[in-house]
Amino acid sequence: MLTFVLGSGRCGSTLVTELVARHPDVGFISNVDDKFARLDLKGRWNNALFARSHERDPSLRPFRDRRRALERGRLRVAPSEGWLVLEKQVSSIFPQPCRDLTAEDAMPWLQKRIADFFDSRVEAQGKPAFVHHLTGWPRSGLLRSVYPEARFVHVVRDGRAVANSWLQMGWWDGYRGPDNWYLGPLSRADQAEWEESDRSFVVLAGLGWRILMDAIEEARALVPEGQWLDVRLEDFMDDPRGRTREVLDFLGLEWTPQYEAGFARHTFQASRGVAWKRDLSAADIAALEHTIAKPLAAYGYDLSQTAHETL
Numbered sequence: 001m002l003t004f005v006l007g008s009g010r011c012g013s014t015l016v017t018e019l020v021a022r023h024p025d026v027g028f029i030s031n032v033d034d035k036f037a038r039l040d041l042k043g044r045w046n047n048a049l050f051a052r053s054h055e056r057d058p059s060l061r062p063f064r065d066r067r068r069a070l071e072r073g074r075l076r077v078a079p080s081e082g083w084l085v086l087e088k089q090v091s092s093i094f095p096q097p098c099r100d101l102t103a104e105d106a107m108p109w110l111q112k113r114i115a116d117f118f119d120s121r122v123e124a125q126g127k128p129a130f131v132h133h134l135t136g137w138p139r140s141g142l143l144r145s146v147y148p149e150a151r152f153v154h155v156v157r158d159g160r161a162v163a164n165s166w167l168q169m170g171w172w173d174g175y176r177g178p179d180n181w182y183l184g185p186l187s188r189a190d191q192a193e194w195e196e197s198d199r200s201f202v203v204l205a206g207l208g209w210r211i212l213m214d215a216i217e218e219a220r221a222l223v224p225e226g227q228w229l230d231v232r233l234e235d236f237m238d239d240p241r242g243r244t245r246e247v248l249d250f251l252g253l254e255w256t257p258q259y260e261a262g263f264a265r266h267t268f269q270a271s272r273g274v275a276w277k278r279d280l281s282a283a284d285i286a287a288l289e290h291t292i293a294k295p296l297a298a299y300g301y302d303l304s305q306t307a308h309e310t311l
Contacts, residue, residue, distance in 0.1 A: 001129050002118060002150045003251055004143060008212045009135040010165035011157035012233035014079075017133040019244050020153075021050060021079045022262050023253050027125030029082040029132060037085035042124030049077035051262065081133050090117050094139075098184035100215045102141035103222075114146045129251060136182070136212065138219040152223060153247055154216060157233040158301050159292045160285070163205035164276035174204050183208055193291065202284040206291035213295040232299060240268045 005020070007013030021028045024047065033041045053076050083095040090113045093101065122130045140152055166172045173181040178194070186194060190207050197203040220228050229250045236243040244263065245255055280288065286304070289296070293303055293311055303311075 001252065002122070002147050003129065003131045003153060004140065004150060005131060005133045005153045005155065006138050006140070006216070007133075007135050007155040008157070008162055008209055010162050010169065011135075011155050012236065013133060013135060013155040015233070016153060016155050016231065016236065016247065017079050017131060019263075019266075020131050020247060020251065020253075021047070023129070023248065023259050024051070024256070025128045025253060027122060027127035027130040028079045029085065029121065030077045031080040032077055034080045034082045034085045037088045040089070042121050044124050044126075046077055046125065047127065050079070053077060079131070079133055081135060086117070090114055096182040097137060097139075098182065100137040100141065100219065101139040103145045105142050106145035110142075111146050114143070118147075129253060131251075138216050140219045140223060144223065150227070151251060152220075152228045153250065154220070154228065154230050155233060155236075156213075156216075156230060156299050158276075159206065159209040159213070159296055160276045160280075160288055160301075161274075162209050163202065163288055163292075164279050166205045166208070167201060168279075172205075174201060174208060178204065178207075181208070183211055197287055197291075200284070200287060202280065203287050203291050206288045210292050210295055213292075213298075230299075237268060240266070 003020070005013050005017045017028075020026055026047065027043065028046055028050075030043055030046045030050070033043050033046070086094045091110055093105070093110070118130070118132070138152070138154070140150075143150055166174065177199075178184075178186045178191070185191075186207065190211070194200070194204055194207060220230075229247065231243060231247065241263070248255055248259075276285070289304055296303055297311060
């Protein structure tokens with residue numbers, strides 16, 4: 001069974017993916033597979049090597065910096081989004097399309113490449129379940145054209161925290177303006193909203209998150225009931241065991257004694273979910289809340305009274 005863990009980026013989807021990938025019955029694409037894309041590695045030993053790395057480093061930090069494949073002279077295997085290997089073996093359409101990928105994009109040659117890519121790894125790793133992590137656009141429409149029974153776990157985080165984090169990431173391309181970022185050109189309404197904010201980058205980050213949340217809503221509506229699960233990062237951090245069990249149950253995976261032994265060694269650090277209150281000015285927060293009030297409310301996040309009035 002194929003499962004795709006989706007998220008906006010800086011939302012905690014890496015944490016959820018790693019927790020699922022710790023299960024002995026789960027296969028995945030690793031950072032080593034990605035780094036050495038030309039070798040066409042299938043990841044036969046990914047799960048076992050990832051388990052060993054966990055034994056050496058028991059803490060699981062949801063927002064740690066990405067580690068390099070070669071770390072302090074040793075090879076560390078961990079789940080990866082696999083953008084390099086996907087681009088090389090599937091298509092350049094996958095890593096950063098300017099819009100979501102839907103069933104209408106499912107050209108026969110592309111469907112075949114996607115099937116060959118994942119099927120060969122599922123077969124090589126020999127696990128009952130296979131998980132893959134994707135950030136940005138959900139891409140579920142395209143993926144379901146190949147795997148109609150695939151399941152999707154969408155990890156959402158407070159959009160104020162996500163926008164704040166994006167603004168501090170070196171890879172965030174919003175500073176180049178919406179004509180040059182990977183999310184494609186703004187709609188007329190969004191462009192007008194950005195112009196009205198004097199082209200605030202905080203507002204632009206909020207617009208980016210809102211665009212992705214709108215795409216998620218459209219994608220979810222096309223997935224049959226029982227194949228999509230929304231999980232809030234904040235709920236995960238409040239109750240790691242309960243939320244992890246919910247995800248495993250959704251994927252049909254048992255909480256085995258072997259999994260318990262690994263899970264018990266995890267140390268979950270408190271989320272930096274309120275850092276945006278410190279990092280952004282009051283004016284920036286007000287503008288950001290105005291921009292993303294609707295999706296924040298839809299996912300149950302508290303809003304200021306002023307933001308409530310915009311709904």
